[in-house]
Each structure stands twice: as C-alpha cells, then as structure tokens.
Amino acid sequence: MHIEERIKVILPDEDEYLLGFADLRNMVDEKYKGHDFCIVIGKRLDNQIMDSIAQGPNMDYFDHYHETNRKLTEISEKILKELKEENISCILIKPTLRDEELDNNHLKTLTCDFSHKMAATRAGLGWIGKTDLFVSERFGPRLRLVSILVNHPLEYSKTPVTQSRCGSCTLCVEECPASAGNGKLWNVGVKREEFFDAFACRKKCRELSHKLLNKEISLCGICMSVCPIGK
Numbered sequence: 001m002h003i004e005e006r007i008k009v010i011l012p013d014e015d016e017y018l019l020g021f022a023d024l025r026n027m028v029d030e031k032y033k034g035h036d037f038c039i040v041i042g043k044r045l046d047n048q049i050m051d052s053i054a055q056g057p058n059m060d061y062f063d064h065y066h067e068t069n070r071k072l073t074e075i076s077e078k079i080l081k082e083l084k085e086e087n088i089s090c091i092l093i094k095p096t097l098r099d100e101e102l103d104n105n106h107l108k109t110l111t112c113d114f115s116h117k118m119a120a121t122r123a124g125l126g127w128i129g130k131t132d133l134f135v136s137e138r139f140g141p142r143l144r145l146v147s148i149l150v151n152h153p154l155e156y157s158k159t160p161v162t163q164s165r166c167g168s169c170t171l172c173v174e175e176c177p178a179s180a181g182n183g184k185l186w187n188v189g190v191k192r193e194e195f196f197d198a199f200a201c202r203k204k205c206r207e208l209s210h211k212l213l214n215k216e217i218s219l220c221g222i223c224m225s226v227c228p229i230g231k
C-alpha cells in the first residue's frame, strides 16, 4: 500500500477529518530545509459548540479547542510512527504554540515560521476567507489544522487553490468585534496585512477571553461561528 493510503487508514472517521497532500518546494522556512512535502489534516469542530460562540467564546469552546488539539496531535504521532517505519524523515508542526514556545519576534509580527493555512490551500482543501480564516468546502472554517512536513514526494490528488471563493459574502467582516477585515478578497498574491489586521484581532481575542472566560489567552472564534459555509 502507498504511504498516502496508509495515512488515510489511520484517520479514525472520514466525516470528521480532511486530509490533503501539498508540494511546498520553495515555500518552507530554511529551518525545515529538505522537508518540502506536506501532509495536512483538518479536524472538524463541533457544530453545536461553534453555533454557541456567535457572540464570543465560552468554556465549552475552550475545552473543545484543547481536546481538538490533543486529538490532532495524537493522530499525527501515529502517522509519524508509520512514516518512520518507512524511513521517511518528518517534522510535526503542532496545531498551536504555547506562549513559552513563541520566539521574541512573534509578538511583533504575529507570524509563525509555518502557516497551516498555506499548507491547506496548497493541498487544494480550501481557500482563505475575508477574515483570514482557512475555509474548506466541507466544514467551512469550522476546523483546526495540523501539518507534517516530509522529505518524500507525495501523490497529490487535488490542485492548489489560488483564490478566494467567498464571493460577495461579508458576514465575517461585519460580525468581527475587532473590525479586523476590510472585505478585500484573498488570492495567493495578497499579503495578510492588505486585508486583515491581526493585531486588532489578537487584542479583541484577549479582551473577550478575559471578560468571558477570565483567562489571559487569545480565544474568540466569532468569525468561524458566523461563516455560512460548513454550518
């Protein structure tokens, strides 16, 4: 069985997960050099919980966020084991980073050295929405992502998505409490700063997390909740 097929078998439930393979040659940071191919997994978020955060985050969402990260990491570790048995060198890019894992530059740029969303568009799984969320056809933005970089070419069944499919919808832009999006449609040539203010988003996420959860973290999710795709 091909490695792609063996990875599919590891995913517990097709209704809950998206799987894609991306060619990221010339797109990964120097630090990941030689690992130019990528396995991207999206885990669907619970619809009831996502519907419940249209006005801001709650404790169910907080718990679900951690549980989803845990499940994605668990599945990724099974895949890593399979890859290592095939002598394929691999690097896991975790779903998120804890504050203590962030480098000094992060707070100045709000940018990590690897974008799961970029990997997901290159894998042909979806596009970037008007408030900078990755939007898939199947689950909309209601998912969390994890990526595994490998040094082994993969078989790509889908072509990369290079432009937004949001059309004239502006719901996430209107509902964002930070007014972080300006409504411009994304394509691969458009930089985040041209359509989305990540600093305003983070500030509002922290205000809402403090007020509604009494926690010093950056949770919100209103843009994910209001998107009509995947509801």
Ligand code: B12
Binding pocket: 065, 094, 095, 096, 097, 110, 111, 112, 113, 114, 115, 116, 117, 118, 119, 121, 122, 128, 131, 132, 133, 134, 135, 140, 141, 142, 143, 144, 145, 146, 188, 190, 191, 192, 193, 196, 198, 199, 201, 202, 205, 218, 219, 220, 221, 222, 223, 224
């Ligand atoms: C830093 C960070 C933040 C920052 C900055 C957010 C931002 N939009 O940049 C803050 C703290 C504000 C934040 C907030 C949130 N975050 Co956050 N965050 C991250 C993190 C750790 C890094 C993102 C990053 O480096 N951004 C830098 C910019 C440049 O890259 P980008 O945003 O990923 O997207 C650009 C590229 O992908 C590019 N692109 C896409 N395809 C292609 C193809 C080519 C060829 C090229 C050249 C470029 C390109 O287009 C995008 C716009 O320019 C990621 C995890 C990760 N490692 O990816 C999670 C992540 C983006 N966050 C996530 C979530 C869910 C949230 C929140 C909803 C909070 C919450 N959990 O309740 C909010 C919503 C933010 C929003 N609307 O975007 C999810 C998004 C899921 C989704 N459906 O999109 C991620 C992917 C975590 C995960 N594992 O699922 N986050």
